[in-house]
Amino acid sequence: MALLEALERRVLILDGAMGTRIHALELDLERDYQHRENCPEVLNLTRPDAIEELHREYLEVGCDIVSTNTLGGASHVLREFDLEDRTREVNRRAAEIGQTAARALSTPERPRFVFGSIGPGTKLPSLGQIEFEALLASYREQAIGLLEGGVDALLIETCYDILQAKGALIASQEALAEVRTRVPILVSVTIETTGTMLVGTDIEAAVTALGPYEPLSIGLNCGTGPHEMRTHIHALSELWPGRISVHPNAGLPLVVEGRAHYPLRPEELAQALREFVDREGASIVGGCCGTTPEHLRAVVEAIGDRVPGPRSARPEPSVSSLFQRVALRQETSFLIVGERTNANGSRRFRGLLAKEDWDGIVQMAREQIREGSHVLDVCTAYVGRDELRDMEAVISRLRGQATAPLMIDSTEPPVIERALQLVGGKCAVNSINLEDGLDRMDQICPLVRRYGAAVVALTIDEQGMAKTADRKVEIARRLLELATERYGIRASDILFDPLTFTICTGNEEDRRLGLETLEAIERIRDGFPESHVLLGLSNISFGLKPPARRVLNSVYLQEARKRGLTAAIVHVGGILPVHRIPEEQAKAALRLIYDDRSSGDPLLQFVELFRDAEALVRPRPAEEDLPIEEALARRIVEGEKSGIEKLLDRALETREPVRIINEILLEGMKTVGELFGSGEMQLPFVLQSAETMKHAVAYLESFMEDAGGPSKGTIVLATVKGDVHDIGKNLVDIIVSNNGYTVVNLGIRQPIDAILAAWREHGADAIGLSGLLVKSTQVMRDNLVQMEEEGIDVPVILGGAALTRRYVEQDLRPLYGGPLLYGKDAFAGLHVMNQLVEGELEESTGPPAPRAPRRRPVSKGPGGDGTARSDVERNIEPPKPPFWGARVVEEIPVREVYAYINETALFRTQWQFRPGKLKGPEYRKLVDEEARPERARVERECIEQE
Numbered sequence: 001m002a003l004l005e006a007l008e009r010r011v012l013i014l015d016g017a018m019g020t021r022i023h024a025l026e027l028d029l030e031r032d033y034q035h036r037e038n039c040p041e042v043l044n045l046t047r048p049d050a051i052e053e054l055h056r057e058y059l060e061v062g063c064d065i066v067s068t069n070t071l072g073g074a075s076h077v078l079r080e081f082d083l084e085d086r087t088r089e090v091n092r093r094a095a096e097i098g099q100t101a102a103r104a105l106s107t108p109e110r111p112r113f114v115f116g117s118i119g120p121g122t123k124l125p126s127l128g129q130i131e132f133e134a135l136l137a138s139y140r141e142q143a144i145g146l147l148e149g150g151v152d153a154l155l156i157e158t159c160y161d162i163l164q165a166k167g168a169l170i171a172s173q174e175a176l177a178e179v180r181t182r183v184p185i186l187v188s189v190t191i192e193t194t195g196t197m198l199v200g201t202d203i204e205a206a207v208t209a210l211g212p213y214e215p216l217s218i219g220l221n222c223g224t225g226p227h228e229m230r231t232h233i234h235a236l237s238e239l240w241p242g243r244i245s246v247h248p249n250a251g252l253p254l255v256v257e258g259r260a261h262y263p264l265r266p267e268e269l270a271q272a273l274r275e276f277v278d279r280e281g282a283s284i285v286g287g288c289c290g291t292t293p294e295h296l297r298a299v300v301e302a303i304g305d306r307v308p309g310p311r312s313a314r315p316e317p318s319v320s321s322l323f324q325r326v327a328l329r330q331e332t333s334f335l336i337v338g339e340r341t342n343a344n345g346s347r348r349f350r351g352l353l354a355k356e357d358w359d360g361i362v363q364m365a366r367e368q369i370r371e372g373s374h375v376l377d378v379c380t381a382y383v384g385r386d387e388l389r390d391m392e393a394v395i396s397r398l399r400g401q402a403t404a405p406l407m408i409d410s411t412e413p414p415v416i417e418r419a420l421q422l423v424g425g426k427c428a429v430n431s432i433n434l435e436d437g438l439d440r441m442d443q444i445c446p447l448v449r450r451y452g453a454a455v456v457a458l459t460i461d462e463q464g465m466a467k468t469a470d471r472k473v474e475i476a477r478r479l480l481e482l483a484t485e486r487y488g489i490r491a492s493d494i495l496f497d498p499l500t501f502t503i504c505t506g507n508e509e510d511r512r513l514g515l516e517t518l519e520a521i522e523r524i525r526d527g528f529p530e531s532h533v534l535l536g537l538s539n540i541s542f543g544l545k546p547p548a549r550r551v552l553n554s555v556y557l558q559e560a561r562k563r564g565l566t567a568a569i570v571h572v573g574g575i576l577p578v579h580r581i582p583e584e585q586a587k588a589a590l591r592l593i594y595d596d597r598s599s600g601d602p603l604l605q606f607v608e609l610f611r612d613a614e615a616l617v618r619p620r621p622a623e624e625d626l627p628i629e630e631a632l633a634r635r636i637v638e639g640e641k642s643g644i645e646k647l648l649d650r651a652l653e654t655r656e657p658v659r660i661i662n663e664i665l666l667e668g669m670k671t672v673g674e675l676f677g678s679g680e681m682q683l684p685f686v687l688q689s690a691e692t693m694k695h696a697v698a699y700l701e702s703f704m705e706d707a708g709g710p711s712k713g714t715i716v717l718a719t720v721k722g723d724v725h726d727i728g729k730n731l732v733d734i735i736v737s738n739n740g741y742t743v744v745n746l747g748i749r750q751p752i753d754a755i756l757a758a759w760r761e762h763g764a765d766a767i768g769l770s771g772l773l774v775k776s777t778q779v780m781r782d783n784l785v786q787m788e789e790e791g792i793d794v795p796v797i798l799g800g801a802a803l804t805r806r807y808v809e810q811d812l813r814p815l816y817g818g819p820l821l822y823g824k825d826a827f828a829g830l831h832v833m834n835q836l837v838e839g840e841l842e843e844s845t846g847p848p849a850p851r852a853p854r855r856r857p858v859s860k861g862p863g864g865d866g867t868a869r870s871d872v873e874r875n876i877e878p879p880k881p882p883f884w885g886a887r888v889v890e891e892i893p894v895r896e897v898y899a900y901i902n903e904t905a906l907f908r909t910q911w912q913f914r915p916g917k918l919k920g921p922e923y924r925k926l927v928d929e930e931a932r933p934e935r936a937r938v939e940r941e942c943i944e945q946e
Helices: 002-009 019-024 040-046 048-060 075-081 084-105 132-148 162-179 203-213 226-239 266-280 293-303 347-355 358-371 387-401 413-422 439-450 469-486 513-527 537-541 546-563 583-593 602-609 628-638 644-652 657-677 683-701 727-737 752-762 774-789 805-815 826-838 894-913 920-945
Strands: 065-067 113-118 153-159 185-189 217-221 243-247 254-256 259-261 318-320 325-327 335-338 375-378 406-409 428-432 454-458 494-497 532-536 567-570 714-719 742-745 766-770 796-799 820-822
Touching (some): 002 113, 019 048, 040 048, 040 084, 048 084, 065 084, 084 132, 113 132, 153 162, 162 203, 185 203, 185 243, 203 217, 203 325, 226 243, 226 266, 226 752, 226 774, 335 532, 347 358, 358 387, 387 406, 387 413, 513 546, 532 537, 583 602, 644 657, 714 752, 727 766, 727 796, 742 752, 752 766, 774 805, 820 826
Parallel strands (some): 113 153, 153 185, 335 567, 406 428, 428 454, 494 532, 714 742, 796 820
Antiparallel strands (some): 254 259, 318 325
16 A cells, blocks of 8 residues: 555656676675576575665665566576575565665655566467466466565566566466465566567557556566667557556667676666656656666656656557457457358368368468458367367467467367467457356356456347347346456457347248347447447358358448447458449348338348349449440459459550559549448458559559669658558559659558668658558657657658648647648659759648638838738739628538637637747647637627627
């Protein structure tokens, strides 16, 4: 309680390096280390005085917390030094040494605390170097020793492998239960200069995997200095609503005279940590390798009694693989759960399983990811085979070779648990239900909680599978209450499956089953908004021919999405975008789904449409009969790239390659965007169109004239962090590079530090940032703020579907001191580069966004009459208006008018009263104060009008 109370009052200062300080003592290898070189933990037994003195040095300069000398104190590490049987003793003595030093310098006003340090160990479970149960036993033994010694918290730190971190968390929780005490658990990961943990996990995936354990804090330590941590701390601050800890190295080490030298000066560390406190809301700060008491003295002086700065974390319910996070609520699609790595539904997968072709299974998983699957459903239940053995073989390969998170699909708890023990990320478990009362939930939910997973909840109870909307919602409510209250699973980690059944039997009682499911989806989505709604889609069409199933599944999916469906288990290749389904078939599918019998039996009518095996083919003109513009555009929209070269050759007879791209192909992609925005085309088909576009442009590129000669200039292109869409960016690359410029294309999911590193390395003239998602606009905003803070003023071009000129020029431009431009398309990017090299750069690449008119300053003028002067020509005949008097064009509520005027008034006051750039809180404070009279006046006028 004392620790929690102290954290409520102010930021706490953690100590600095232990290992590098111990090595600097140059203790005797025989007497002090007992011939256990590189085992500083043995000093807890042989030289407690030396360890206590190191603690005291940090406490005397003002640190609030010291961490025990137990970074390598787990049993499996001490085994290497023949100390495994003394694990508890080593850790208990370390805690007692720390507490002796802490009590000596504690006061009622400033208590001091001891954190039990639990390190990464020497074996990585994600690489199969240690079994998970052995890892748990090792860490459990260490944690018990630390707790027996009286630590105030357990600090799991310097984590290289997210599966190791999860193991240490589980072991620590079990140790707390065994010792029957309660202290907080904190966890801190190490992000390398590569931008990920050692095994490839980025910070977002790490937060997703660790968040369900609800540690007191999540943080970063070791690996790098504070500058290299900046982007990752910012991402952590946005995703994690709990406390944050930061204890970096004293910079990146240099080798000087054969020894590691850490170059960061005390005042530099202090300044960086103060920024983390003020800007990112860090609650615990300190130092790691290379930091000394002098470093921490500077930190204490810089932080003082500060409280963490304000922040507004935006956590997203997610799952994760070893490598990356995937949001359960997709911004531009539904969550696509690939169903083909499932022995119950995929003949090909069963065949690979029977042959034990593990490489083939990995390839199959990767195919699903390329097709657009966000998550892979994995089921190895196959009659005559050992499901547990097969699941272990499949998961141990997929975890390191497939980037998508996994959904563990089994009815057997031991199979589920073994799979969860192998995956460092956050899985989903399929599934729980109430068919046997609480029996299955009692078996599965503790596993979900223990391993930090999400879970699929089926609307099945003791009476069987719910078929009406009322029963589905009733069971969903029961499942939610039990999962959250009895088992401690978060509502945001539950995906309800209201179950769909075939509507193709002809039985009267089955006719409304699809409609009942649609109504249940809507009610569950509205009634339990924190949770998610998932369907196993293919059941709806069971019993029909494959072409008919494909149409019915596709139309039903669209209807379910309209009702609020957020996820579906599907084979992406078995779904059609609705715009590609013949209208007659789509309408017939809708009549079947809604049991519309106004014009006869909808089932018979639907089946009749597919009597012909070619029924799925939409009647349409042959390509050779179409104008080349229509033929190529159709290829782009439908994502069919096979043989497109012949069409491109036709187009090249009358057009230059750049004109074909600009006038035909881009128009096709525009149609794709419109269909996607209206919900008529799902994301996988957008990706197919993008692949076709990429293929076509690559073919045309060979016909483009190389500008020749030296490069005109260089631009760095990147899709911003968190976004995987790069269609537009790659078009910019092609167009700009074929006009004589050097393009450094960094790819997708790029943090700003990597972008700036490339800019510096290549001496680029401009940076181009791209993103499709709405959240990418916020990432761009954050990137610009960081660039401004670092004093960078390179021209920046922003592009992407979610951006508007107004947002770039009015919202973002005031934040950045350098030229900031809106790139509507690839040719706008080329136009900007041409202006750059010609020294004629304008900050607008098209018609200016509407701005509120600025007030012209009043001048006394030559006559001293106080009127405003104007430089507009006056000898021009004014145009005649189309009509005189008043007419109602569009009625807009006066409150909406006020909201718009109020918003634009903020920008007007900035430009009127304070030319130039103001940043962050200073700008907001100015705007709030100076706009207040303007807002009050406008509000009075609006009220009077009402």
